[in-house]
Amino acid sequence: MTHEELIALLEKRFNKTSHTRTDKSFDDIKEKLLQSDKLDTLIQMEETKGEVDFVWEDGDTLVFADCALQSPKGRVKYCYDREALEGRKKYPPENDIISVANNMGIELCDEQLYRKLQEVAGPFDTKTSSWIKTPDDVRSLGGALFGDYRYGRVFIYHNGADSYYSSRAFRGFVKV
Structure with a gap:
């Protein structure tokens, strides 16, 4: 995908909902996007099937996030972080979400941002779930958090950080 194709796609989505x-x-x-290094x-x-869209402004900063109805299909079957990946002895996943997000240059949604994204642009993850940034106190005990949207509300759960599923990926955002 070229920068021009991305801009055209973002304009189409903007005109549909983001306006x-x-x-x-x-x-x-568009002017702000073209001046950024985030394209x-x-x-x-x-x-990676995130269906990125403009979601809100934070002062002079524009925030773009994954707005695919279900968790981005190009990022499934990853455990939470490198420590979990290296500790997984049997059937290790292909990668971990922290490394992939860092390599992509996106930030993970924490619980507060995941809830805000659901409120502003959702509902998302009605049949899937998405890993979210996990607080150190939970991660230090071997766990990691994920969220979904069921029964008209956002739910936040926990799993072992080394777990991975075909219906769980991660959502992220980029500030421009």
Whole structure:
């Protein structure tokens, strides 16, 4: 995907839904995008089936996030972090979400941002789930957090950090 194709796709999504989240025109957003170094990161989000979209403004910063209805299919079957991956003796997954997110240049949603994303642009993960950034006190005990949306509300759960599933990936965001 080229930068031009990404911009055209983002404009289409903006015109469909995102325009309700800002008083900026897409031309304003496009100008800021073209001045940023985040286009390749947004392309990676798109290529891994994240369906990236503009979700909100944070002061002068524009926030783009994975808005695929279900957890991004190009990022499934990963455990939580490198420690969990290396500790998995039997049937290790291909990778871990922390390494993949860092390589892509995206930030993971923590519980608060996951809930905000669900409120502003969701519902998401109605049949899947997404790993979220896990607090150190939970991770130090071997766990990791994930969320989903069921029964009209967001649920946050825990699992062993070394677990992985075909229906769990991760959502991230990028600030421009």
